[in-house]
Amino acid sequence: MKAKVTVTLREGILDxxxxxxEHALHSxxxxxxxxxxxxxxxxxxxxxxxAAAVQRQADDICRKLLSNPVMEDFRxxxxxxx
Amino acid sequence: MKAKVTVTLREGILDxxxxxxEHALHSxxxxxxxxxxxxxxxxxxxxxxxAAAVQRQADDICRKLLSNPVMEDFRxxxxxxx
Numbered sequence: 001m002k003a004k005v006t007v008t009l010r011e012g013i014l015d016x017x018x019x020x021x022e023h024a025l026h027s028x029x030x031x032x033x034x035x036x037x038x039x040x041x042x043x044x045x046x047x048x049x050x051a052a053a054v055q056r057q058a059d060d061i062c063r064k065l066l067s068n069p070v071m072e073d074f075r076x077x078x079x080x081x082x
Numbered sequence: 083m084k085a086k087v088t089v090t091l092r093e094g095i096l097d098x099x100x101x102x103x104e105h106a107l108h109s110x111x112x113x114x115x116x117x118x119x120x121x122x123x124x125x126x127x128x129x130x131x132x133a134a135a136v137q138r139q140a141d142d143i144c145r146k147l148l149s150n151p152v153m154e155d156f157r158x159x160x161x162x163x164x
Contacts, residue, residue, distance in 0.1 A: 006123050007123075008123065008125070018124075021124070021147070021148070022126075024147060025143060025147060028146060028147065030139065030142075030143055032128055032129035032130060032139075033126050033127070033128055033129070033139075033143070034126070034127045034128075034129065035125075035126060035127045036124065036125070036126040037124070037125045037126070038122065038123070038124050039122075039123040039124075039125075040120065040121075040122065040123060041088050041089075041090065041120070041121040041122060041123040042100075042103070042118065042119070042120050042121075043090070043117075043118070043119045043121075044104075044115050044116070044117060044118040044119070045115070045116045045117045046114055046115055046116075047114035047115070047116065048114060057112065057114075057115075060112075061107060061112055061115070064110065065103070065106060065107060065110065066103070
């Protein structure tokens with residue numbers, strides 16, 4: 001089953017990469033763009049037919065490897081039937 | 083209005099970062115995980131009340147700055163009412 005994970009910086013943490021992209025967008029004419037935040041998107045296949053088990057394992061993976069819990073949040077979505 | 087963008091490597095392009103994460107997951111016991119692919123997640127506020135215009139502008143931003151069209155795909159979702 002496929003699990004999709006989005007890891008984002010917590011609110012209030014300065015996103016320097018996002019700021020750089022925002023400046024670049026302004027300089028090429030997209031002046032109406034604000035609050036650019038950049039995170040990671042991870043997709044993986046987990047070998048299990050039970051959506052709840054896949055969700056639990058993906059949460060565990062995020063806590064142990066993919067995210068830094070001090071400054072990042074994560075969201076997991078499980079795509080059934082894949 | 084908030085636009086959310088996901089930029090992923092095209093199918094068939096070797097994802098070395100994903101492979102490294104996959105090896106790391108196997109070595110800490112998550113042996114049922116396969117096909118790890120890593121991409122970027124970008125959120126931004128676009129100053130417009132018209133969802134179609136926001137979508138168009140976000141597509142344009144992806145093509146011009148956020149993605150490399152030779153090796154990456156992107157998906158844009160617009161969150162109305164924000």
